[in-house]
Amino acid sequence: MRLLIIEDDREAAAYLVKAFRETGHVADSAHDGLDGYALAQEGGYEVLIVDRMLPKLDGLSLIRSLREQKVATPVLILSALGQVDDRVKGLRAGGDDYLPKPYAFSELLARTEALARRQVGQGTAEETRYRVGDLELDRLSHRVTRAGREIPLQPREFRLLEYLMRHAGQVVTRTMLLEHVWDYHFDPQTNVIDVHVSRLRGKLDKGFPTAIIHTVRGAGYVLRVDEGAAG
Amino acid sequence: MSASAADASVPGETGAARIQKLFRTTAFKLSLAYLAIFALCAFLALGYVAWNARAVLDDQIVSTIDAEINGLSEQYNTGGLRRLITVVERRSREPGASLYLVTTAGGDHVVGNVGYVPAAVLATPGQSETRYGRNDSDAEAHRAIVRVFTLPGGFRLLVGRDTEERDRLRAVIGRAFVTALAAVVILGVIGGWLAASRVLRRVDAMTQTTRAIMAGDLDGRLHVAGNGDELDRLASSLNLMLERIGELMRGMREVSDNIAHDLKTPLTRLRNRADEALRRASSPDELRAALEAVIDEGDGLIRVFNALLMIARLEAGGARDILLPLDIAPTVRGVGDLYEAVAEDRGLVLDVRAEDGLIIAGNRELIGQALANLIDNALKYGATSHAGGASVTLEAWRMGDSIRLAVSDHGPGIPEAERGRVLDRFVRLEDARSRPGFGLGLSLVNAVVRLHQGTLRLADNAPGLRVEIAVPAQAAPETGDIPDAPPSAGPVPAPS
Numbered sequence: 001m002r003l004l005i006i007e008d009d010r011e012a013a014a015y016l017v018k019a020f021r022e023t024g025h026v027a028d029s030a031h032d033g034l035d036g037y038a039l040a041q042e043g044g045y046e047v048l049i050v051d052r053m054l055p056k057l058d059g060l061s062l063i064r065s066l067r068e069q070k071v072a073t074p075v076l077i078l079s080a081l082g083q084v085d086d087r088v089k090g091l092r093a094g095g096d097d098y099l100p101k102p103y104a105f106s107e108l109l110a111r112t113e114a115l116a117r118r119q120v121g122q123g124t125a126e127e128t129r130y131r132v133g134d135l136e137l138d139r140l141s142h143r144v145t146r147a148g149r150e151i152p153l154q155p156r157e158f159r160l161l162e163y164l165m166r167h168a169g170q171v172v173t174r175t176m177l178l179e180h181v182w183d184y185h186f187d188p189q190t191n192v193i194d195v196h197v198s199r200l201r202g203k204l205d206k207g208f209p210t211a212i213i214h215t216v217r218g219a220g221y222v223l224r225v226d227e228g229a230a231g
Numbered sequence: 232m233s234a235s236a237a238d239a240s241v242p243g244e245t246g247a248a249r250i251q252k253l254f255r256t257t258a259f260k261l262s263l264a265y266l267a268i269f270a271l272c273a274f275l276a277l278g279y280v281a282w283n284a285r286a287v288l289d290d291q292i293v294s295t296i297d298a299e300i301n302g303l304s305e306q307y308n309t310g311g312l313r314r315l316i317t318v319v320e321r322r323s324r325e326p327g328a329s330l331y332l333v334t335t336a337g338g339d340h341v342v343g344n345v346g347y348v349p350a351a352v353l354a355t356p357g358q359s360e361t362r363y364g365r366n367d368s369d370a371e372a373h374r375a376i377v378r379v380f381t382l383p384g385g386f387r388l389l390v391g392r393d394t395e396e397r398d399r400l401r402a403v404i405g406r407a408f409v410t411a412l413a414a415v416v417i418l419g420v421i422g423g424w425l426a427a428s429r430v431l432r433r434v435d436a437m438t439q440t441t442r443a444i445m446a447g448d449l450d451g452r453l454h455v456a457g458n459g460d461e462l463d464r465l466a467s468s469l470n471l472m473l474e475r476i477g478e479l480m481r482g483m484r485e486v487s488d489n490i491a492h493d494l495k496t497p498l499t500r501l502r503n504r505a506d507e508a509l510r511r512a513s514s515p516d517e518l519r520a521a522l523e524a525v526i527d528e529g530d531g532l533i534r535v536f537n538a539l540l541m542i543a544r545l546e547a548g549g550a551r552d553i554l555l556p557l558d559i560a561p562t563v564r565g566v567g568d569l570y571e572a573v574a575e576d577r578g579l580v581l582d583v584r585a586e587d588g589l590i591i592a593g594n595r596e597l598i599g600q601a602l603a604n605l606i607d608n609a610l611k612y613g614a615t616s617h618a619g620g621a622s623v624t625l626e627a628w629r630m631g632d633s634i635r636l637a638v639s640d641h642g643p644g645i646p647e648a649e650r651g652r653v654l655d656r657f658v659r660l661e662d663a664r665s666r667p668g669f670g671l672g673l674s675l676v677n678a679v680v681r682l683h684q685g686t687l688r689l690a691d692n693a694p695g696l697r698v699e700i701a702v703p704a705q706a707a708p709e710t711g712d713i714p715d716a717p718p719s720a721g722p723v724p725a726p727s
Contacts, residue, residue, distance in 0.1 A: 085553045102533050104526070156568055182569055186600040187534060190607055195572045218523055 001116045002026040002044060006036030006062070007051040007078065016049070019105050020112075033057025040066055045073055046116040049108070052079035052090065060093040067094035074115040078103070087185060106219035110171040117170060130165035133225030135204065135212055137165050146204060146212075156181065157200050164213065164223040173220035197221055258430040262423025270415050277411065281404040288397040292376050293358070299329050299390050300378065312386060316342050319388075329392050330363065330375055336385025348377070348389065356381050360394070374398065433462050437469075449477055490539070494532065501528040538671040545597075545678035554683065556705055557593040559634065560585040563627040566602040574610055579622035581606065589627055589634045590705045593683055601679040602636065604672040605698050609640040612696075633685075633701040641695040650689040676700075 003020060005027055007013040013029040020027035028045075030036035033054040040048050040062075048066075052059040063075050077095040079086055087098045096118075097111050130137045134147040142158060144151045153161065159181045164172060174193040178184050201213045214222050253259060307315045319331045323344035332343035338350055347364035358378045365373065377391030437453050444451045452473060453466040508521030567583030574581035602625065609623040626637045676698075680687045685702035 088553075100537070102536075104530060182565060184565075184569075184599050184603075185596060186603065187537070188569070188603055188607075190573060190610070192569055192573050192603075195576045196569075199572055218526060 001046050001113065003028075003047040003049060003112060003116075004036070004039055004045045005029040005049045006031075006033070006040070006054060006059070007049070008032060008054050009051070016105075016108075020109070023109060031055075033059070033062045037062050037065060040073065041069060041071060043071070043073070047112050048073050048075045049112065050075055050077055050095070052077055052086075060090065060095075063090075063094040074118060076108070076111055076115055078108075104218075106171070106216075107173050107175065110173045110176060110220060113170050114167055114172070114176065117167065130162070130168070132165055132168045132223060133212065135165070137161060146208060149207075151203055153200070153203065156196070157203070160196060160200055161204070161223075164221065168223045171216050171219050171222050176220070253424065253427050253431055256427040256431050256434075259423045259427035262419060262426055266416065266419030266423065269419065270412055273411055273415055274408075277404065277408045281401065281408070284400060284404065285397065288394075288400065289376070292392045292394065292397065295329065295392050296358075296376065296378055296390055300380075303388070303390065307382070312382065312384070315382075315388070319343055329390060330377065331391075332387075332389040333382075334387045334389075336387070338387075341386070343389070345389065345391070352377065353379060353387050353389065355379065363391070430462070437462075437466060441469075444473065449473075449480065494535065497528055497532055497535075501525055501532070504528065535671065538675055542671065542675050542678045545675075545682045553594045553597075554592040555594070556590055557595055557598070558588060558590050559593060559595075559598055559627060559636070560587050560589045562595050562598050563589075563602065563625060563636070566599050566606065567625050569603065570606045570610070574623060577610065579610065581610075581622070582624045583626075584624065585627040586629055589629055591634050591683065591702045592705050593702065597679045597682065601676040601700075602638070604676050605638040608672050609638050609642070609696070612640075612642055629704060630701075632704055634704045636700040636702070637697060639692045639695060639697040641692065644691060644694055644696045645689055647691070673698075 003025060005013050005016050005020075007016065007029065008031050010031060013031065017027040017029050028039065030039050034056045036048075036050065036054065037057055039045075050059045050062060054062065057065075059077060059079075063077070066073070066075075074096040075094065076097045076099060077090040078099055078101060079090065080101045086100075090098045096115055099108060099111060128139050130139070136145045137158075138144075139162065144153055144158065144161060160177065163177065163180050175185070175187065177193050177197070178186075178188060197213060201211065204213065205211050210225070212223060212225065214224065216222055303315060303318065306318045310317075316333055319333055320342045322328055323331050323342070328344060330343070330345050332345040332348060332353075333341040334353060335341060338353055344365065345363055349361060352359055352361045356379050358376065360374065360376050363373055363375050363377070374394045375391040376394055377389050380388045380390075382388055433454075433456070440451050440453050452470045455463050455466045455470070457463065504521055504525050508518055508525075512518040512521055563585040564583060567581060567585075571581045571583070606623065606625060623638065623640045626635075626639075628635050677687050680700050680702070683702045685700055688699045688701075690697040690699055
């Protein structure tokens, strides 16, 4: 994945570039809004990570300008502002995801990968059927089967699995699940998401020798077939 | 009044400055204004009296003259000029006599008790007021009202009356006038002075107290004399204000103390873990485990800061514009759905009951978070298995003009005395100390409720705690498109 980090705090930008490179990605950085805008326009990036407050051209204006220029590269907004409506403003300006500072790198990585994947899969986004290994989910009939055996799920469990399967092979964080399945952006204090995932896991894995939902310590969950075939 | 209040002038003040200050007081200026009005009234009243008295006396003089003239004209008619002269001569010598004068056409004195009178007066018949003399030596010493007649043969007859009495009365009235005015002015100034210095003394006392408070004596309060006057009322409301400010200050101090104290513990723990890992860890796995623990600890701290910032922002009240018409019934059910599994996992039952169509001006995210915090608390502290019933209930219903939300549990509850306190930041009751958390949950809920112009009440659920929230209800908009789940970052098509 090739990404551009537009962040005026040079130390933070350097840390991100290094961290992304260590996880096998290609990352460039720009330190003010105008440089960032020029680089982003040249294209070639799969995801842009944009700090909200930038010198010369602020983050939201930068995103708006890019969108006006028909640059559709997914944008993840980083913001030190945690106002309740900041997320809405950021998304309205054309951002695709929003992460308030301070954040864990694992969270940023998972979200960035999800955005890049969305970009790639754009044309086939309306798939009606997901398949990972022997697990199948039909979005039209709301049926889930594993190795041909039907697994009855609650609507909420269905949406949870749907999201995990859509992002199969990618790490999905707890807050991403809370956002997309329950549509809340706050931080649940207890392990609410873990409970839901472990119930789903219980239903999916019951009677099968291999687990399909895996916990990634310090980050979240990933749905994949253990043979390493998925990716 | 106490000695300190009497001696309340600000230290270092010169006498002149104090007097100047006295002149500038409202009390003194008011006194002066009243004084001017009163003096004017006195002036008008006395003037009226003086004018009337003079008119009465003048009338009296004129009628005396008329009577004299009537008498003399009778004498003249019966005995002619000679008789008139005889009568005039006699009357002139009587004690308290009027003024008489008969002259020739040339003005030569014939008979009478008037020594001198201006020639012009004698030349013009009719009534006039003039100076005259008793004899030639005191030419114009006296004043009189006189009437002059021309008699056959060119003789002139002057009959008049001295006005000395009238003038003396006028002088008396004039003196009374001046004395009274002087008294009014002097008493007025003294009165104003006294009133002003009394007010000034109290204001100075207040100033001194406020300066002491500014200098750091936050427990100082203004003296209230207890007579209920305007200064007392001012002092009372200032005292109330000071009380409120003091409360806020204490709150602030407590908050910052608590922040320092409560964050020190996890920071120390974090530091110690890193330190221990450096010293002890022998394998990469151990190091990794230690680092992960450090990160967890750091995440906890970030969470605390986020919560603190959020509370501060909500309390600043700048976020009012994010409140939109919202049906909270789906929100309540959604949060219930989120936590039901957690409750079950702990062997508890979360019972969710929400009426339909509960519309408020609200923010779904904030209401959701507040409910999540309450349920989280209930599950964490309040829930013990309750035979045959729900361990924790989440209810939402409409009651008159307000929408009510309640989260109840059957745990130990919160003693009545502690209920106000637990809404503050970082307050954790003794029982809760051993469990994870920072004591910010209820503070956040309270801030959210206040942003929604609602009220939060902690009640006894006998046994357990019942947190009840009342938020003003809104009329359902006619379009009926209340967003239950607004579009989010990554739209996930909901199963129909």
